[in-house]
Amino acid sequence: MTRFTEELRSAADPIYQAIFDHPFVRGIADGTLRKEQLIHYVKQDFEYLNAYIRIYGIAISRCEDRAIMALFNEQISFILNSETHPHQNFCYVAGVTYEEMQGYPLAPSANHYIRHMLNVAHEGALEDVIAALLPCPWTYMEIGQKLIEEVNPDESHPFYEWMHFYGDREFGITEQLRRLLDEWAESLSQARKDRLKEHFLTSCQLEYMFWDMAFALEAWPVDLLEATEVGR
Numbered sequence: 496m497t498r499f500t501e502e503l504r505s506a507a508d509p510i511y512q513a514i515f516d517h518p519f520v521r522g523i524a525d526g527t528l529r530k531e532q533l534i535h536y537v538k539q540d541f542e543y544l545n546a547y548i549r550i551y552g553i554a555i556s557r558c559e560d561r562a563i564m565a566l567f568n569e570q571i572s573f574i575l576n577s578e579t580h581p582h583q584n585f586c587y588v589a590g591v592t593y594e595e596m597q598g599y600p601l602a603p604s605a606n607h608y609i610r611h612m613l614n615v616a617h618e619g620a621l622e623d624v625i626a627a628l629l630p631c632p633w634t635y636m637e638i639g640q641k642l643i644e645e646v647n648p649d650e651s652h653p654f655y656e657w658m659h660f661y662g663d664r665e666f667g668i669t670e671q672l673r674r675l676l677d678e679w680a681e682s683l684s685q686a687r688k689d690r691l692k693e694h695f696l697t698s699c700q701l702e703y704m705f706w707d708m709a710f711a712l713e714a715w716p717v718d719l720l721e722a723t724e725v726g727r
Contacts, residue, residue, distance in 0.1 A: 499680035499688065500629070500673040503695045507630070510699040514634055515641055517703065519710040524642050526653045533589040536709035537582050538599040543705070544574050546609040547631065553616040554624045563675065570668055584656040603715060604708035608701040615694050622679045625672055626691040630698040632669045635661040 504511075514520060519536070522528035551567045551574075558564045579593065586593045601609065615627040639662025642648075648655045680688055707713070 498673070498677045499691075500677050503626075503629075503692055504633075506692060507696055507699040510696070510703055511634060511637065514703050514706060515638065517706045517710070519706040520638055520642075522710070523638075523654045523657065524646050528588075530589045530591075531712055532709055533585040534591060534596065535602075535712050537585050537589075537593070537596040539602055539605040539705070539709065540582065541597050542599065542601055543605055543609060544578060546612065547628070548574055550612050550616045550624065550628060554621060554628075557621040557624070566668075566671060573668075581657045581660045584654060584660075588653045602708050602713045604701065604704040604713055608698070608705060611697055611701060619694070622676060622683070622687075622691060623694055625676050625679075626694040627698050629669070629672050629676065630695060630702050632664075632667070632672070634699065634702050636664050636667070636669050639663070640665070 519528065519532065522532070548571050551571050555564050555567045558567070582596070583593055586596060612627050616624045619627075639658050639660065641662075642658045643662040646652065646658070648658055652658075676691070680691065683691075
């Protein structure tokens with residue numbers, strides 16, 4: 496019997512392939528990303544991960560099973576204490592400090608992604624939250640695996656640490672979240688499964704948009720500082 500999350504992955508395959516082929520991801524592979532692109536990514540991902548932590552907190556508030564509470568709590572700790580390492584890798588290559596990259600406004604696509612996840616978390620059940628959260632670790636794991644296989648980087652590659660941080664996590668949080676979602680989906684109606692699929696695919700699309708945002712140095716169309724100065 497096909498797992499529900501396998502159905503989700505199959506439906507999202509065109510998005511995954513587009514992410515693998517995105518110029519930012521290709522820039523990680525060949526080490527050609529510009530300093531400004533790395534900086535923009537870290538600024539936005541720092542705020543995105545802050546929101547991700549808060550959503551795990553919402554998920555904990557919906558839990559009755561202590562083992563699941565512990566899983567989500569471990570992930571909060573992982574983001575706070577371990578997922579700084581790939582950011583540090585980008586910052587080192589860009590020649591900036593991680594501390595300098597914190598506290599910046601959200602670009603449109605990052606804002607959209609965070610609002611999507613928060614809306615699902617506040618309005619849905621626990622399975623809705625997991626469906627919206629799952630594409631982030633799943634796409635990153637597959638990107639890392641694909642780049643390691645393709646590039647076979649040694650430690651001289653500028654993004655060696657980034658690739659291995661994500662690519663070496665085959666049996667990590669992605670599989671644990673998949674098992675939870677597969678278990679919960681067994682008792683759900685087709686209408687509920689379709690809703691979970693919608694959450695999952697929207698997050699996948701927004702993963703692509705996040706890479707695109709970083710590559711294009713996306714910003715809001717009107718610079719408010721500039722507009723204020725013009726109006727004086």
